[in-house]
Ligand SMILES: Nc1ncnc2c1ncn2[C@@H]1O[C@H](COP(=O)(O)OP(=O)(O)O)[C@@H](O)[C@H]1O
């Protein structure tokens with residue numbers, strides 16, 4: 311499940327962390343991958359010191375992604391931390407062959423261990439975001455009630471059409487809906 315929006319500051323990180331925590335609290339083995347170089351989710355989950363080795367090694371397959379998984383303080387909730395190196399993600403995906411489903415190959419092995427993978431995404435159109443949009447079974451697009459936010463939503467719809475991405479799986483969620491989710495006692 312990916313939390314994505316072209317716009318920043320709309321509640322992607324807050325919603326992603328809450329949903330992951332809710333799932334884990336219900337006993338669902340959950341892995342959270344923080345793709346944002348700002349690593350805000352990783353801060354919530356108390357591991358904001360980045361990857362142990364370079365993002366380059368991970369994306370190029372020279373280091374197993376599993377080696378970077380951190381246990382969090384919450385049972386059933388593990389984390390792949392955000393890292394400043396992810397700001398070069400598009401270049402890394404390109405150097406690794408530029409496959410549109412490169413991310414799918416990286417996450418596939420986790421299916422054995424986790425029932426839910428939550429992705430927190432940086433706000434832009436990029437090779438990474440296209441990979442994320444392809445790999446997700448469910449796409450949540452937190453949206454705030456402002457004209458530019460709705461414009462970003464329309465731009466995303468256009469992008470899906472142009473790239474032939476699967477549209478039936480996505481959901482727009484208004485940010486205030488996520489307020490209803492219980493606050494996490496962390497951070
Ligand atoms: N449901 C919400 N209600 C009110 N404020 C929220 C809600 N979700 C997020 N915020 C606040 O909005 C700001 C941006 O949220 P964040 O999740 O970091 O956005 P993004 O990841 O899209 O950049 C933060 O200050 C956060 O605390």
Ligand SMILES: [Mg+2]
Nearest residue numbers: 322323346350
């Ligand atoms: Mg964020």
